[in-house]
Amino acid sequence: MAANFSSVPILDYSLVSDPHTRPLFIKQLQHALVNVGFLYLKNHTVPKEYVDAVVDFTPRFFDLPLEIKEKISSKNSPHFLGYSDLGAEITKSRIDYREHIDFGSDHETQWKSGDPDYLRWWGQSQWPDESSLPGFRAVMERYLDAVRDLSYEFTSLLAEALGLHPDALNKFFDRDELMLHHLKLAKYPAPAADGSNGDPGVGPHYDAGFLTFLLQATPHPGLQVQNLSGEWIDAAPIPDTFVINIGKGLEFVTRGLARATSHRVLSPPVGSTPRYSVPFFQNISLHARLTDEILDFPPEILKLKEIRGDLGETESINFAEYDREPFGKVCLIGRIKSRPDIAARFYPELFKEHFPEGMPGQ
Ligand SMILES: O=C(O)CCC(=O)C(=O)O
Numbered sequence: 001m002a003a004n005f006s007s008v009p010i011l012d013y014s015l016v017s018d019p020h021t022r023p024l025f026i027k028q029l030q031h032a033l034v035n036v037g038f039l040y041l042k043n044h045t046v047p048k049e050y051v052d053a054v055v056d057f058t059p060r061f062f063d064l065p066l067e068i069k070e071k072i073s074s075k076n077s078p079h080f081l082g083y084s085d086l087g088a089e090i091t092k093s094r095i096d097y098r099e100h101i102d103f104g105s106d107h108e109t110q111w112k113s114g115d116p117d118y119l120r121w122w123g124q125s126q127w128p129d130e131s132s133l134p135g136f137r138a139v140m141e142r143y144l145d146a147v148r149d150l151s152y153e154f155t156s157l158l159a160e161a162l163g164l165h166p167d168a169l170n171k172f173f174d175r176d177e178l179m180l181h182h183l184k185l186a187k188y189p190a191p192a193a194d195g196s197n198g199d200p201g202v203g204p205h206y207d208a209g210f211l212t213f214l215l216q217a218t219p220h221p222g223l224q225v226q227n228l229s230g231e232w233i234d235a236a237p238i239p240d241t242f243v244i245n246i247g248k249g250l251e252f253v254t255r256g257l258a259r260a261t262s263h264r265v266l267s268p269p270v271g272s273t274p275r276y277s278v279p280f281f282q283n284i285s286l287h288a289r290l291t292d293e294i295l296d297f298p299p300e301i302l303k304l305k306e307i308r309g310d311l312g313e314t315e316s317i318n319f320a321e322y323d324r325e326p327f328g329k330v331c332l333i334g335r336i337k338s339r340p341d342i343a344a345r346f347y348p349e350l351f352k353e354h355f356p357e358g359m360p361g362q
């Protein structure tokens with residue numbers, strides 16, 4: 001019988017540091033990876049003051065005057081980094097109702113004219129002028145580095161939970177200065193009472209990379225994950241936790257053992273204050289070709305996949321190109337589809353390929 005789930009498991013990171021309780025953590029992690037694809041992590045190692053500072057700055061960023069935010073608009077970034085106003089982004093042909101800013105760890109683009117397009121996906125972030133929000137950049141970069149470090153530790157526990165050597169997944173990451181991980185600050189306003197805002201929230205999707213560490217920065221519910229029978233299960237905020245989920249890249253390279261789970265965000269109810277959230281997206285090397293990487297799982301681990309059964313029908317299909325393209329290309333295609341405006345400006349050939357009829361909605 002297929003294993004299904006009706007809630008998202010909560011794992012306690014403090015179990016890892018005690019040799020007596022560590023095996024229990026690994027067991028619980030194994031269940032979460034194979035059967036759910038989502039988990040909450042409590043007692044994690046990112047200092048509370050780092051998290052609190054991010055929670056404090058997030059609404060203050062969105063409260064800046066529009067002209068300050070527009071100065072760092074993602075429209076002008078070949079790296080899809082910067083500020084995106086409401087309605088800028090498309091998920092599965094549907095317009096999302098959120099405002100956001102995306103940035104990455106400090107990074108110089110490796111792309112030069114003539115190089116493959118996908119190298120250009122990573123590059124410099126755009127930050128608001130220091131004088132308009134003093135301390136913002138330092139707080140965000142400090143947080144990004146701390147979550148990155150936790151994400152690497154977690155990746156090695158995950159390898160262990162899947163019966164691999166703890167270092168088995170390290171080869172997918174480049175040296176720190178060549179890696180870029182993403183952080184997004186998102187604001188989900190309540191829709192207008194007359195429904196004139198169109199489709200609210202963020203539509204069903206998978207994340208692209210290896211792992212996502214989500215900080216839900218307000219107590220609003222809204223995040224939902226889809227179980228094996230297609231039902232939407234709430235993943236409401238739990239104070240002092242991260243919600244961790246698996247991206248399509250990790251699912252692909254583990255041959256479906258670790259499952260990427262479709263999820264979506266519903267807007268807060270009419271009249272509510274906005275919901276804020278801060279996902280960290282752990283990337284892997286732009287050049288990593290996941291089809292070339294055969295990981296050697298022990299038979300008892302592969303059996304867990306059989307016991308779980310098929311992943312079932314979900315409402316989102318994306319990032320299917322892992323079977324032929326390197327990580328950077330797969331993700332660039334994802335960005336091209338969600339931001340045709342940026343694609344048309346900086347990646348005209350890919351734009352034509354994916355939007356042969358021209359700009360959608362025009
Ligand atoms: O805002 C959230 O809670 C989740 C957002 C999300 O799934 C994403 O940006 O990929």
Ligand SMILES: [Fe+2]
Nearest residue numbers: 205206207263
């Ligand atoms: Fe997501």
